[in-house]
Amino acid sequence: MKHENPQSPPQVGILGPLEVRFTERSGSEVSVSGIRVRSLLAALTAQLGEAMSTERILKEVWADNRPTTDRKAVAVAVLRLRRVLGDREGQWLLTRPSGYVLAIPPDHLDAVRAERLVREGKAALAAGDPGMASQFLTRALAEWRGDPYADANATSTVVQRIIELEGLKAEAVQARIDADLDLGHHQELVGELRSLTAANPLHEPHWLQLMLALYRSGRQAEALAAYMTLRQALADNLGVDPGQQLQELHLRILRADAGLLTESATAVSP
Structure with a gap:
């Protein structure tokens, strides 16, 4: 051609x-x-x-x-x-x-653009600007059209890059959800977080975000139930308890800590 x-x-x-x-x-x-x-x-x-x-x-x-x-x-x-x-x-x-x-040019490769946007989004989130962070991170995630290198041979070099890019996407999703939680979109996030925890039931950061989204939506009992679901899954599969930050969040939800309604999600998340 x-x-x-x-x-x-x-x-x-x-x-x-x-x-x-x-x-x-x-x-x-x-x-x-x-x-x-x-x-x-x-x-x-x-x-x-x-x-x-x-x-x-x-x-x-x-x-x-x-x-x-x-x-x-x-x-x-x-x-x-x-x-x-x-x-x-x-x-x-x-x-x-x-x-x-x-x-x-590096920016003519979608993965490089995604990496730049994730860096900018995380920097904005750290600087206390969740609105800008959400915009950057949403744009970064829009670069994905499917699995990286979906129709290429899985050679050693490509496999290593796939691992890096999958990690990058996971970081972007977690940071974007933190930004949207800080923007007050907790009710809209519950469905997405339930899907994420169902897909990866041992991934603690999304359970923490789900508990926070539920609590901020006035669903304290469901937030506590989510913790118990994770605790049981971790015990059954790994023989461990949830991490310290999840345990602390659980206690704060039990006490109906009003600070959780306004505290930055990044201060609560691991």
């Missing part, structure tokens, strides 16, 4: 199936077809801006099915990826003595 060379670098998406877009034209999404091309793009995005040697590409893209003509196979895969990127002049996928470099 041939493309006109765009005026600016392509946008690349890895937070879901691999995606390449060009902002200058309509119908801008380009299919990243072929397992070798997808694997090469995945490997290069996992270490954006860093050179990847031919030997490393062979391990990442072909694994145990190493081709007999090593360098030629890599060169063909690079050529095909350049066509997908609309990169006839070698502007975005560079050839260096040390290997190949994906050299699109």
Whole structure:
């Protein structure tokens, strides 16, 4: 597939199936077809801006099915990826003595944008601005279209990046909920938090947020029941009690502590 060379670098998406877009034209999404091309793009995005040697590409893209003509196979895969990127002049996928470099601007990769927005959101939350924090974190979470690298081979480099991105998303969700709790959206959050605790019944931070949302919604008994549900699950599965912060929140809810109605959620959360 041939493309006109765009005026600016392509946008690349890895937070879901691999995606390449060009902002200058309509119908801008380009299919990243072929397992070798997808694997090469995945490997290069996992270490954006860093050179990847031919030997490393062979391990990442072909694994145990190493081709007999090593360098030629890599060169063909690079050529095909350049066509997908609309990169006839070698502007975005560079050839260096040390290997190949994906050299699109960092903000043209959705994962980098998400990381920046999460940092900005958490900084705003720490600075006492939950409204701005919620906006940043909501925008960060909107970058996800599905599981990271959904249609790429799970090579060692890609798997490590997937782990990092899953952790980033979990941080973003938790921080966004804290921001929305501080904005007074506790009633709207109860349903989401029930879904999150059902999906991961041993993840204490979301149980703490659920208890706080229920208590602030005037549902003290349900907040206490949520604690008992978690306590039983932890005892049955791990043989442990809830953490200290959950225990303290439980006691404060038992005492109908009015301070919980106005205290910042980040001061209560782990």
